[in-house]
Amino acid sequence: MGESKDEEGVSVNAASVGPAGSGAGLSSLRVSPKVLTVAAVAALFIVSLYLWTLPFRENRLPFGEGDSAWHFAIGDEISSSDKATFRLPYYVGVWYYGFNRILGPFALEYPPPNHVNYALMQFFGGERFIPVFIYRAVASFLGVFSVFFLLSRLFGVLPAFIAGLGLVFSFREQMIFLWGQQPTLVSLIIMPVVLYSWYSYLVSYYAAGERGERRVYLYLAFALLASQFMLHIQGFLASLLVLGIFTAVMAAKFRKLPVSRSNLVPFAAALVAFSAVVAPFAPIYLGAPSDVPPVSSVERLMQWNIPHNLVSGSFPEPFVLFSHEYAFPVRLFLFAGILLLIARAFLIRPNYRELMLVSWLAGLYIIFHLDVFGILDQGRVARMQVIEPALFFSLAALSVVWLPQTVSSILKLGARFVPAANAAKYILAAVLVLALLGGGWSSTQARLKGAYGGLERITPLQAEFAAGVLHSLPEKAFIYDPVLPNVGSFSYTTWRYPKMRWMLAISQRYVGRDFPDEFPHKIADPSEVYVLFDYSDLALLASSSDQGTKQLGLALANELQAVELRLFNNSIPLYDGNNMRLYKYPYERLTNSSISSSEAASA
Amino acid sequence: MTGIRVNQQGVAWLFALAAIAVAAFALLGIAGFRTILAIAVLFVIPPLLILKNANLDIEEKIFFSLFIGIGMFPLLAWAVNQVLPSLRLSVIAAFALVVAGFFAPRILRKGQARAQ
Numbered sequence: 001m002g003e004s005k006d007e008e009g010v011s012v013n014a015a016s017v018g019p020a021g022s023g024a025g026l027s028s029l030r031v032s033p034k035v036l037t038v039a040a041v042a043a044l045f046i047v048s049l050y051l052w053t054l055p056f057r058e059n060r061l062p063f064g065e066g067d068s069a070w071h072f073a074i075g076d077e078i079s080s081s082d083k084a085t086f087r088l089p090y091y092v093g094v095w096y097y098g099f100n101r102i103l104g105p106f107a108l109e110y111p112p113p114n115h116v117n118y119a120l121m122q123f124f125g126g127e128r129f130i131p132v133f134i135y136r137a138v139a140s141f142l143g144v145f146s147v148f149f150l151l152s153r154l155f156g157v158l159p160a161f162i163a164g165l166g167l168v169f170s171f172r173e174q175m176i177f178l179w180g181q182q183p184t185l186v187s188l189i190i191m192p193v194v195l196y197s198w199y200s201y202l203v204s205y206y207a208a209g210e211r212g213e214r215r216v217y218l219y220l221a222f223a224l225l226a227s228q229f230m231l232h233i234q235g236f237l238a239s240l241l242v243l244g245i246f247t248a249v250m251a252a253k254f255r256k257l258p259v260s261r262s263n264l265v266p267f268a269a270a271l272v273a274f275s276a277v278v279a280p281f282a283p284i285y286l287g288a289p290s291d292v293p294p295v296s297s298v299e300r301l302m303q304w305n306i307p308h309n310l311v312s313g314s315f316p317e318p319f320v321l322f323s324h325e326y327a328f329p330v331r332l333f334l335f336a337g338i339l340l341l342i343a344r345a346f347l348i349r350p351n352y353r354e355l356m357l358v359s360w361l362a363g364l365y366i367i368f369h370l371d372v373f374g375i376l377d378q379g380r381v382a383r384m385q386v387i388e389p390a391l392f393f394s395l396a397a398l399s400v401v402w403l404p405q406t407v408s409s410i411l412k413l414g415a416r417f418v419p420a421a422n423a424a425k426y427i428l429a430a431v432l433v434l435a436l437l438g439g440g441w442s443s444t445q446a447r448l449k450g451a452y453g454g455l456e457r458i459t460p461l462q463a464e465f466a467a468g469v470l471h472s473l474p475e476k477a478f479i480y481d482p483v484l485p486n487v488g489s490f491s492y493t494t495w496r497y498p499k500m501r502w503m504l505a506i507s508q509r510y511v512g513r514d515f516p517d518e519f520p521h522k523i524a525d526p527s528e529v530y531v532l533f534d535y536s537d538l539a540l541l542a543s544s545s546d547q548g549t550k551q552l553g554l555a556l557a558n559e560l561q562a563v564e565l566r567l568f569n570n571s572i573p574l575y576d577g578n579n580m581r582l583y584k585y586p587y588e589r590l591t592n593s594s595i596s597s598s599e600a601a602s603a
Numbered sequence: 604m605t606g607i608r609v610n611q612q613g614v615a616w617l618f619a620l621a622a623i624a625v626a627a628f629a630l631l632g633i634a635g636f637r638t639i640l641a642i643a644v645l646f647v648i649p650p651l652l653i654l655k656n657a658n659l660d661i662e663e664k665i666f667f668s669l670f671i672g673i674g675m676f677p678l679l680a681w682a683v684n685q686v687l688p689s690l691r692l693s694v695i696a697a698f699a700l701v702v703a704g705f706f707a708p709r710i711l712r713k714g715q716a717r718a719q
Binding site: 034035037038039041042045046049050053057078079082083084111112113114116117119120121123124125126127130131134135138139142145146149152153186187190193197214216220223224226227228229230231277 | 612615616618619622623626627630631633634635637638639640641642645657658659662663666667669670671672673674675677678680681684688689690691694
């Protein structure tokens, strides 16, 4: 049984090649599918914009983990200097490894585009923070539209809209966005568009008949891969793997290689153009320091997701929990979608779309188990799980269309059952949409609105201090932010880290917890070393009406004061105001290296 | 603009962009409005001009343009910035290069037709 993209429940032989066919099955309502597509895209975009900008609509100060500040700092530097170079500024370069085996010191750690985009948003948005965060939000929720595009082109607007809606509420994508690892995310979410382009080309190459090979899709696929590479190599590699699997499947099906005399020249031209664009930036990745990741147990092959106990130090449990990403009703549609996909891959003809989805599924399985082969560490594998929702929400949405179609075909129901099949489709669609909204809207709203609230985010006082006092220090100043021991189960180090890094980003000066005596190689100028004692948050905690919070604030303040007295007893600070003190670290103490970090940190 | 016919689908997409820009303004003020327009202009228009005559429908052109442009236009701006001293100037130059590339064949053809 061959079936077209038109889900009317009537079997029509067609191979989906090139531009969309007649569209979704709403012809009885006389709504143009093209207008429906535009309306669906606009609606999804506005809903996504409303939800994903919640973290910064009221509190317009920057947020996110260390990575968020790191990426922002580079784009901010490009914007403020009006120059995008191949070298990182000192205060960013010393943050991570600072040395590339091929490119040397302070080389870029990622290709330029993401950070140039931040600078462009500052230029055209007219502000320092909000335009960048709008771009981050948009670049993060663009996965909604890459999936929408793939599904609408191949299966119709209805499943496309449902899958897109699921991704609006995707917990994993929201967490990656909030933490600030948006460059990874924007690269990964392009995969469905690459898949569509490559799929369109391969089907035209193998099965187009008189319509002929559509080489425009070949060139577009390479252009999209180049775009992914430029944004983050992980997306590029993930796409390459999935495309490779799909190509192998199609080559086996047609018993013909994807490259032959007829397309060798355009294929080679596309490859050469792609290589010419990405090759200059390959050393960024090839020269980066890398450790050989540990190999996980082969028992991992029997698990789909990476278990939390393997990544508990890096990810909260909900991030890796399958049930947290897909609520119970959605899981039913998902499992139905997977079963129907496998059945359709074997039973229907042509089955190119199904083979593409199966290849995508197989590619995900391999990606999620690269730790077993020692290719990726467990933390990276866990992060890669952010690409799963795109496929799984797609399969859940497709089950809505496939189930009535499959039942009709199996039971050989005639044309008079088409209205019933259509009604079943829309009822299932309504149930799934309600399940997505019911489970997703309120939790998404609460999560994004409450993200980095209160003292978890850099405060206006700290931002002002960084932009004023710290920014006035010499360009290669090194500012030490003391490490404090845990108080009970509260880790000051973990809590303080992102705020400290945002002070770095805002001040455009290095602020870190590397005790100067122990990290002399990070210091550019020993006469420009400073120590920051920031009591502003602790004072707020200590003045809380909650006794537990008050005791915590007092305990931390005592710890910090002990460090201050130890290092600077009877010294006059360079700056003293708003519960913040900044001292210049004595040059002679640094060169004597007589104080260890443990001694300085002990009470 | 010479040689560009605005069809109904194109108008629909422009209306969608307008609706999104208005929503961005309502949610985030002028910074939101400007940023959304910047995303559309910088990332979509340059590749869209290149794909103008490709045998694709407008939906494909827009989506392909966005996902190619978000990675490749900043790269073009960066490359130009290795020659020009200012990134701001480089962005304008990069955009102008793409627009010029789009219009140059038409201008050359017209010039040749006049010469003949």
